[in-house]
Amino acid sequence: MATSMAEPTNDIVYPPTEEHIPRECENCLIISYDLETTGLSSEDEIIQIGAHTNIPASQRTSDFSQFILPATRCVEPEAAEKIGLQVREDGLYDSRKNTIVPTVSESEGLILFLSWLRSLQDGYDGVILVSHGAIFLDIPVLIRALQRTSMTQIFFQVVKGFCDSNAIFQDDRTRRYSSYSLQSLYQTIVGTREEIHRADEDARDLHTLLLRYFNVESLSLAIPVLNSCTYTSRCMELYSAWKTYEDGKIDDMRAIVDWKKQSEKKKRVILKNLIAAGCDIQGLSDEYTRSPSKRAFKMQLKRRIQSMKDTHENYLLGTRLVCAGEIVSTVACFVRRRQERLC
Structure with a gap:
């Protein structure tokens, strides 16, 4: 089904339909990623991008981590306490390590992330980014950052789609989970895990969780459940726009x-x-x-x-x-x- 934002009818704006990755695009590299942000709203900024994957041909693992200094120079107190990061006059302060961490601007961080993704895509038709609970925060925040920096088009030339791993476990009718958080799922399926809230470590642990859950050595869209929970980049861009519309209406209601x-x-x-x-x-x-x-x-x-x-x-x-x-x-x-x- 084609994805399109319906034209308003009698002043009603309807949400877009889902659009999944077509079967002929299965040869994509699956990369898990996570964002730390200045708050819990899709309007917030990125503080850290973390990502992890393994290349099946060589089983070589690759990691990405980059801290970003938000343009607003502000992190909401609730978020700062949770992730242990806050902005001070001298930069982004990591309260857990009691140090100022090296940062770049939003546009520089996104360029570095895109360059890293491009360095891994040889032999693949593109990249699929998977994150836990992605549609609620990570995808809208990332897409808005791409729009602010005019990078959406070049980014989507590499990233063909997004997967929300939360949907994988929500659709699992064979097991009952006490919670669908990454922390709880990891401890249930993999083992003990310290809850750190760092994007690179969360991305790495998500990758491990999915490998163990599917009992495979590498992730692929050939796995039916993973495929069914993956959406085209265009679809996610439209849902990001819908979420902006929805968030604006909710406060009024x-x-x-x-x-x-x-x-x-x-x-x-x-x-x-x-x-x-x-x-x-x-x-x-x-x-x-x-x-x-x-x-x-x-x-x-x-x-x-x-x-x-x-x-x-x-x-x-x-x-x-x-x-x-x-x-x-x-x-x-x-x-x-x-x-x-x-x-």
Whole structure:
């Protein structure tokens, strides 16, 4: 299915469809990578790029690690505590080693990363980058950095696609996992692991985890599950754009779920469903007012949400956690309470 961002219809912007790597592109080198960032938003900057792979012909391993000084010269306190990196007047400070680490600018770091990728692609049709939970942070952050530095086109000449390894384990129906974090999966499948939060070490451990999980000596798109969780670079670029749109809408719609006592994750999924279905607060309130009855409003909204799910819902969209019925009940309670306050 071709990937394209649908044109707005009645002011509704629909998410793009998935696009997987075609079978004829199986001869790609799989490289695991990870980013450390200035925060947990897709708008944040890269602090470190780490990557790891092994070349099957020689079993030679290759690693990449580069620290980047963010242009904003700022790391959010929560992120700084987690990764042990913060910006000071004299540079990027590593609190774990009590030293200033060598850094380059964002554009220099991306050029070095691309040069490293090019040095490994001889004999391959391109490169596939795999990261854990990549669609939620690593891919959007990387693509936005490429766009800021006008490197998207040349980067995608080498990188043909991206894989989110989290999806591999989410789709595993043969085992139950207590957690899908890299740390937990590694300890379950491979063995003891110290949680360090350094991009190069996380990339290396992800590669080891996947080799052990698939029981292979090298990773390849010939592995069906890995192939099914890999998307074209163009698809990821479109999803990055969709995530920017979605993030901008979520803050405006927080009131719909803020009154509920439930996890932040579930609240966010409810809003993601509504945004994907083209809903906003004012539109929902107007529909509630115009509907002949509360029941009619709920039925109409449920059909709208379910139609979105039937047409657009997939792993990348991240809307599966909550059913249409629960979303409708949440919205109906919100608009009723809102109308009562206005009266």
